Amino acid sequence: MKEVKKVYLSSEEFNMIASSKLGEGYDAIVYRGINGTVYKIYKYKHNDDIIEKATNKQESVKLTNLPQAAIYIDNKFSGYVLKRVRGLDIHYAWFLLSKKSKIRILKELLIKVRELTDNYIYPTDIANSPLVGKHSNVKIDYKLHPQIIDLDGISTSYCDQENECLLSDTYCGLGLLFLELILGPDLFEDIDDLNSSYIQKLLTDANIDEDSAKRLSNLEGTYEDVNKLLLTFSKK
Numbered sequence: 681m682k683e684v685k686k687v688y689l690s691s692e693e694f695n696m697i698a699s700s701k702l703g704e705g706y707d708a709i710v711y712r713g714i715n716g717t718v719y720k721i722y723k724y725k726h727n728d729d730i731i732e733k734a735t736n737k738q739e740s741v742k743l744t745n746l747p748q749a750a751i752y753i754d755n756k757f758s759g760y761v762l763k764r765v766r767g768l769d770i771h772y773a774w775f776l777l778s779k780k781s782k783i784r785i786l787k788e789l790l791i792k793v794r795e796l797t798d799n800y801i802y803p804t805d806i807a808n809s810p811l812v813g814k815h816s817n818v819k820i821d822y823k824l825h826p827q828i829i830d831l832d833g834i835s836t837s838y839c840d841q842e843n844e845c846l847l848s849d850t851y852c853g854l855g856l857l858f859l860e861l862i863l864g865p866d867l868f869e870d871i872d873d874l875n876s877s878y879i880q881k882l883l884t885d886a887n888i889d890e891d892s893a894k895r896l897s898n899l900e901g902t903y904e905d906v907n908k909l910l911l912t913f914s915k916k
Contacts (some may be wrong), residue, residue, distance in 0.1 A: 683734050685749035687761055688721075693720075695754050707833065713761060719751055721759040726833060728757040733838040740799050741882060743792045749833045760832045767821035774861055781824055789826040790817065790906055795853055795885050796828070797903075802846035805835040807857035811835070818857070852901035857888055858909045859883065859896070887912050 697719065697788045700712035734746040734854040745763040752758060767773070774782065796803060806817050806828065817830045830836070837846050856879075863882060884891035 682739065684735050685761075686731075687751045688755070689753050691754055701882075708759065713764070713812055715744050716764050717748065717761050718763055718764045719759060720830075720832065721751065721753075722833065723828060726757065726759075730832060730836075731760065731837045735812075737801060737838065737884050739800050741795060741801070742841075743795050744828050744831070744836065746801075755914055758853040762829070762832065763817050765827045765829050766822060767827065768828065770818040770820055770861070773820035777820075777824070782861075783910070785820065785824065785826050786861070786910050786913070789828075790854070790903075790910060793828065793850065794903055796831075797847055798840060800839040801831070802837045802839065802843065802850045803831060803835060804837065804846060804849040804853060806850065807829070807853040807860075848902070850898045851906050852896060852899050853904055855896045855901045855906045858906060862909065862913045876913075 697711050697713075702710045702712055702718060704710070707724055708720050709720045711747055713719045716904060728750045730745055730846065731750040736896075738746045747760040750759075750762040752759060770785075779783070793803065793806065805819060817831055817835060819829060820825045821827050837843070839846065859879075859882060876895070880893050880897035883896055884890075888896075888905075888908055892902075892908050895905055896900055
């Protein structure tokens with residue numbers, strides 16, 4: 681078992697980095713850290729219960745960076761040290777890419793998610809679709825590789841064994857992200873009630889088989905369902 685890293689800051693030390701704010705989300709503020717890291721500080725009370733699992737699972741997870749250390753301000757758990765990813769949100773980068781690059785990126789992203797779920801890590805908040813939330817957790821770095829970010833807090837679950845519900849939620853989110861990118865995000869923009877019938881129609885129009893279309897339209901999903909979406913896109 682690897683040693684769990686912890687970073688202890690006083691209020692005065694934290695105030696010194698407060699001017700290096702990089703961004704802010706619903707439940708946390710991100711600051712520039714040291715040695716290519718960021719400090720993600722929560723606005724609300726969280727538990728530090730994932731850092732031990734993340735530290736141990738990092739030995740098996742080779743393609744994605746998990747939280748590196750827990751941060752304590754005045755001895756109170758406050759957030760995590762994460763590797764900084766420089767790049768563009770996948771939605772902003774998408775329209776700048778060739779189809780060949782898009783296919784390669786989606787294949788690589790699916791491989792990375794598969795490695796996480798094989799290690800019982802479930803990034804259920806991976807997508808940035810009106811169907812599953814507004815927060816994007818995939819960036820395209822400057823070498824055109826997809827990077828999964830924010831593998832902490834409520835965005836990700838770390839388990840000791842397979843969890844079928846979280847597994848389904850993860851691949852549903854990834855499948856809907858693929859669908860949105862492949863068919864175009866404008867398909868979702870003016871829809872007030874995104875019901876299963878509408879989603880199933882999109883999937884059917886994309887030539888996805890009936891079983892996969894039914895699962896994804898019911899907000900369920902499997903690795904195979906997402907892979908079928910990718911294969912269909914690759915053949916167009």
